[in-house]
Amino acid sequence: MNFEDLFRGDSPPNTLQSNRKTKIRDDIAQRLRKVCSELPDTEFQQLVDEIADRQLKGERRTSNW
DSSP states (O other), X not given: OOGGGGGOTTSOHHHHHHHHXXXXXXXXXXXXXXXXXXXXXXXXXXXXXXHHHHHHHHHHHHTTO
């Protein structure tokens, strides 16, 4: 399975996209935690989710999907 398969309808998209988003979220959270330590946890999670969603949209756009 290649990168483009992550976002195609013929692969198990929920599982693959969910796994990819989790991996992206974990990486972003790890990087931002030190510089955003003053944010309440709910705001921090919201920020991480927003950045992860943008990352995924960018990946879909560049994969010629």
